[in-house]
Amino acid sequence: MKRILLCMMALLLITGIASAQRGLNCYPVFRGKVVPAKQMVVTEVRGERMATYKLDYYHSVQFHVDEATAMKVAGFILADADAAESAETEMTGKLLTYALIQPTPYARVRRYLCYQARMVDSDWLITILYLEGSATLEDLRSMFENQ
Secondary structure, three states: OHHHHHHHHHHHHHHHHHHHHHOOOOHHHHOOOOOOHHHOEEEEEEHHHHHHHOEEEEEEEEEEEOHHHHHHHHHHHHHHHHHOOEEEEEEEOOEEEEEEEEOOOEOOEEEEEEEEEEEEOOEEEEEEEEEEEOOOHHHHHHHHHOO
């Protein structure tokens, strides 16, 4: 009985984490609806390994795309920036190349969306991070500067 209860609690926790991204315009990107999942490098980390960074959840996707797809992905990120509590963005020409976005908290948990696009050969390499935890924007900036 305890095992069943623990399994149900774990499932609810995982469902809650996944649903936190659902409120974002870029959710389809994380779910492989824009770029097929098999063409993305996906990393997810939860729990104690993230405590050093004051984070509870880290989810990243990275992929190579043509300019048209890069513009589509950038559109999702810009829409999230428009709806966010705070956002920093940089454009190169017509394409978004950097964003640090703080969407509204989800269940009192701070959320962040980080985006980078850069040209590699003839394709765009896009990296998107979704982060949750108690970290502040200053904490994130400090962490990114050290890496």
